[in-house]
Amino acid sequence: MAEPLKVALAGLGTVGGGVIRLLDANRALIERRAGRPIEIVAVSARDRNKDRGVDITRFQWVDDMTALAEIEGVDAVVELIGGSDGPALTLARKTLGAGKAFITANKAMIAHHGLSLAQVADAQDIPLKFEAAVAGGIPVIKGIREGAAANEITRVYGILNGTCNYILTTMEKDGRDFTEVLGEAQALGYAESDPSFDIDGVDAAHKLSILASLSFGSALTFDGVATTGIRNVIAADISEAQALGFRVRLVGLAEEGEAGLFQRVHPCLVPMSHPLAHVTGSLNAVVAEGNFVGRLFFQGAGAGDGPTASAVVADLIDVARNEYGPAFAMPVESLAHPERADSGERTGRYFLRLTVEDRAGVLAEIATAMRDAGVSIESFIQRGVKEDGGALIVLVTHACPERCVTDALKRMQGSSSLTGSPMLMHILDL
Amino acid sequence: MAEPLKVALAGLGTVGGGVIRLLDANRALIERRAGRPIEIVAVSARDRNKDRGVDITRFQWVDDMTALAEIEGVDAVVELIGGSDGPALTLARKTLGAGKAFITANKAMIAHHGLSLAQVADAQDIPLKFEAAVAGGIPVIKGIREGAAANEITRVYGILNGTCNYILTTMEKDGRDFTEVLGEAQALGYAESDPSFDIDGVDAAHKLSILASLSFGSALTFDGVATTGIRNVIAADISEAQALGFRVRLVGLAEEGEAGLFQRVHPCLVPMSHPLAHVTGSLNAVVAEGNFVGRLFFQGAGAGDGPTASAVVADLIDVARNEYGPAFAMPVESLAHPERADSGERTGRYFLRLTVEDRAGVLAEIATAMRDAGVSIESFIQRGVKEDGGALIVLVTHACPERCVTDALKRMQGSSSLTGSPMLMHILDL
Numbered sequence: 101m102a103e104p105l106k107v108a109l110a111g112l113g114t115v116g117g118g119v120i121r122l123l124d125a126n127r128a129l130i131e132r133r134a135g136r137p138i139e140i141v142a143v144s145a146r147d148r149n150k151d152r153g154v155d156i157t158r159f160q161w162v163d164d165m166t167a168l169a170e171i172e173g174v175d176a177v178v179e180l181i182g183g184s185d186g187p188a189l190t191l192a193r194k195t196l197g198a199g200k201a202f203i204t205a206n207k208a209m210i211a212h213h214g215l216s217l218a219q220v221a222d223a224q225d226i227p228l229k230f231e232a233a234v235a236g237g238i239p240v241i242k243g244i245r246e247g248a249a250a251n252e253i254t255r256v257y258g259i260l261n262g263t264c265n266y267i268l269t270t271m272e273k274d275g276r277d278f279t280e281v282l283g284e285a286q287a288l289g290y291a292e293s294d295p296s297f298d299i300d301g302v303d304a305a306h307k308l309s310i311l312a313s314l315s316f317g318s319a320l321t322f323d324g325v326a327t328t329g330i331r332n333v334i335a336a337d338i339s340e341a342q343a344l345g346f347r348v349r350l351v352g353l354a355e356e357g358e359a360g361l362f363q364r365v366h367p368c369l370v371p372m373s374h375p376l377a378h379v380t381g382s383l384n385a386v387v388a389e390g391n392f393v394g395r396l397f398f399q400g401a402g403a404g405d406g407p408t409a410s411a412v413v414a415d416l417i418d419v420a421r422n423e424y425g426p427a428f429a430m431p432v433e434s435l436a437h438p439e440r441a442d443s444g445e446r447t448g449r450y451f452l453r454l455t456v457e458d459r460a461g462v463l464a465e466i467a468t469a470m471r472d473a474g475v476s477i478e479s480f481i482q483r484g485v486k487e488d489g490g491a492l493i494v495l496v497t498h499a500c501p502e503r504c505v506t507d508a509l510k511r512m513q514g515s516s517s518l519t520g521s522p523m524l525m526h527i528l529d530l
Numbered sequence: 531m532a533e534p535l536k537v538a539l540a541g542l543g544t545v546g547g548g549v550i551r552l553l554d555a556n557r558a559l560i561e562r563r564a565g566r567p568i569e570i571v572a573v574s575a576r577d578r579n580k581d582r583g584v585d586i587t588r589f590q591w592v593d594d595m596t597a598l599a600e601i602e603g604v605d606a607v608v609e610l611i612g613g614s615d616g617p618a619l620t621l622a623r624k625t626l627g628a629g630k631a632f633i634t635a636n637k638a639m640i641a642h643h644g645l646s647l648a649q650v651a652d653a654q655d656i657p658l659k660f661e662a663a664v665a666g667g668i669p670v671i672k673g674i675r676e677g678a679a680a681n682e683i684t685r686v687y688g689i690l691n692g693t694c695n696y697i698l699t700t701m702e703k704d705g706r707d708f709t710e711v712l713g714e715a716q717a718l719g720y721a722e723s724d725p726s727f728d729i730d731g732v733d734a735a736h737k738l739s740i741l742a743s744l745s746f747g748s749a750l751t752f753d754g755v756a757t758t759g760i761r762n763v764i765a766a767d768i769s770e771a772q773a774l775g776f777r778v779r780l781v782g783l784a785e786e787g788e789a790g791l792f793q794r795v796h797p798c799l800v801p802m803s804h805p806l807a808h809v810t811g812s813l814n815a816v817v818a819e820g821n822f823v824g825r826l827f828f829q830g831a832g833a834g835d836g837p838t839a840s841a842v843v844a845d846l847i848d849v850a851r852n853e854y855g856p857a858f859a860m861p862v863e864s865l866a867h868p869e870r871a872d873s874g875e876r877t878g879r880y881f882l883r884l885t886v887e888d889r890a891g892v893l894a895e896i897a898t899a900m901r902d903a904g905v906s907i908e909s910f911i912q913r914g915v916k917e918d919g920g921a922l923i924v925l926v927t928h929a930c931p932e933r934c935v936t937d938a939l940k941r942m943q944g945s946s947s948l949t950g951s952p953m954l955m956h957i958l959d960l
Contacts, residue, residue, distance in 0.1 A: 239677020
């Protein structure tokens with residue numbers, strides 16, 4: 101039997117505990133698949149004495165997390181601390197600097213520092229792996245990096261945040277409003293006490309920027325992701341969308357073409373016949389569209405200790421098997437640097453919801469703004485709202501450049517007819 | 531720049547042409563991803579002069595396909611001839627014997643001879659790869675072999691034949707009968723002129739046996755797959771199933787547990803809330819259920835030149851990157867040899883359709899047979915059939931061991947009340 105792969109583990113939260121449990125439960129099978137045992141030899145976390153439901157006394161304890169990189173005989177360091185900078189980044193740099201494999205679930209760190217870390221890893225041909233950083237247990241990094249590698253990928257998109265999808269699909273099922281469902285999700289532990297990272301789309305944006313880089317062979321640019329979360333989605337948006345044949349999902353979408361690289365996280369209307377419309381609860385899903393393979397669809401659990409541990413250990417098995425290569429599928433210096441596409445020139449259909457005063461002339465005002473901006477209307481619904489005597493207007497445009505819709509909104513801005521902020525959502529092409 | 535990977539290609543049908551077109555179209559991108567160029571240097575096919583829409587004069591032509599293995603300087607041979615034995619198998623043996631990488635889309639050959647080929651490949655540590663053999667363009671071999679490698683997989687199943695799924699979903703959409711839709715599919719080129727390989731489930735069974743081996747770490751046993759095709763599915767089965775909240779799909783399912791290894795291809799009732807219910811047309815989809823990752827779902831094009839070429843070239847890129855390992859995820863001698871599970875002991879719900887004479891006593895006869903066999907009935911529908919004055923009876927059982935349902939059918943066998951063969955379908959658990 102070959103030598104074991106010796107692993108040091110930083111971070112013993114939910115996922116860290118999951119990794120230990122997984123390696124215990126599936127030990128024999130993993131040894132057969134990896135060709136050698138995978139053994140945790142040292143661990144580190146903030147609090148040594150917290151009860152984690154797993155026995156950690158059998159591992160060497162290290163107080164300073166970043167010192168794990170320097171333990172003699174360790175082949176690979178797994179980082180499950182989180183945070184884009186701080187100890188996680190220090191540990192990453194030290195580990196790669198010491199010529200050891202580095203595996204992480206840390207999407208924020210990869211989104212911000214992935215390229216500079218990959219340069220260090222590539223230069224020495226050592227593994228830098230982050231399957232767990234995107235879509236939890238779904239092997240989508242591998243699916244794109246390797247499975248779809250023969251394709252020019254034109255579009256990659258998906259449901260990348262389970263908390264948002266849980267909230268949106270619960271709103272859909274129960275007809276309830278955002279704030280109420282968020283509160284319930286927090287009480288159940290499905291959403292953080294400070295939920296902004298999830299519901300404002302930042303977490304999805306981190307993941308999207310990683311997928312985009314792998315899909316297009318372009319340098320990762322997190323600050324190129326235009327991000328809008330789901331705070332302003334109301335129950336009526338979802339029910340009106342449903343009446344029109346759509347479901348509302350927070351979609352991260354990246355596209356590369358002649359116009360450049362486009363990356364956006366935004367609540368979208370998804371046609372019922374699209375597989376993303378059937379992704380419910382906290383599931384994640386990713387679609388990659390390739391010029392030969394067509395549309396690939398991956399779905400599974402996007403978070404949780406078991407699924408995330410599954411992805412982390414899959415990376416360890418790749419390392420143990422010696423089946424790995426450049427972190428971003430090609431050396432960093434081979435990555436392209438496309439222009440950022442002008443979103444104003446993108447053509448699509450749009451869903452617009454307005455809350456207005458219910459009086460003569462309002463409809464004309466909206467219709468005029470649309471006409472003057474060159475936006476043609478496909479569907480139009482007006483409903484009286486009993487509670488405040490106002491009205492809800494929902495309209496779907498024909499396909500037009502995005503700048504026209506933005507222009508129409510500008511023309512309506514400040515109008516005394518509007519009683520609240522308009523809600524604009526993109527309609528996902530089939 | 532590293533040396534190119536030099537490839538010889540056997541078989542220039544639809545997929546072979548697709549591989550040549552793909553390598554032409556995505557040449558630069560593939561070179562960046564693979565770290566070196568991938569170049570076809572020699573080809574062989576039955577007819578040298580057939581117009582294939584691609585220029586093959588730039589490649590060395592070899593009359594004897596099996597001689598491709600011996601060309602000096604060739605690193606990898608791609609086999610797209612088909613057939614479980616004959617020249618495909620000879621070429622495989624010669625290629626591996628010559629210490630060269632072998633890539634194939636040939637599910638029949640892998641199902642019948644995959645283990646013996648893998649032994650040769652493993653012994654010399656040379657790549658034997660067959661991503662295109664299962665589910666066309668979907669990287670599901672990789673998804674299971676590597677992406678889900680940390681898991682004990684308990685169940686793997688899916689829609690593995692696009693022709694059957696096209697026929698079933700067209701019957702569903704149009705309310706038409708099997709024979710009519712098959713004829714149309716043949717006219718459109720979606721089904722072969724001799725369709726038995728597809729519609730009798732053999733093709734799906736080949737693929738299932740490969741998935742089962744990879745999922746469970748067990749030796750591939752194609753003759754262990756119990757196979758029933760879709761010939762006997764009638765329009766009424768589909769409409770009655772739909773009324774009960776199900777869709778009919780040809781599902782290949784393998785399960786491993788204490789009872790042993792179970793493998794079956796069979797038309798199934800799939801609950802509407804299961805992702806497989808939304809797989810329409812000629813798409814394929816695979817579900818793998820792991821003890822940590824939960825349910826992974828992969829969907830995409832299961833056939834066609836583009837998707838299949840995508841999978842073949844993904845394998846070539848892995849070979850070029852030197853990222854490969856044992857064909858069946860572990861050396862053949864590490865594979866387990868589980869007992870074959872007794873299907874009679876499997877517990878599940880069943881859908882049974884009977885065509886009967888519309889006269890007194892028939893219902894009592896059926897109900898008695900069910901009772902005596904210990905089968906309890908959940909739903910029961912009887913409809914008069916105008917054309918022949920007979921009646922259609924559809925019933926759904928409560929969960930019971932399969933042997934009870936088989937026993938009930940035996941009790942009814944030969945009854946003068948039955949006007950046709952009963953149709954039994956399994957209901958897929960959620």
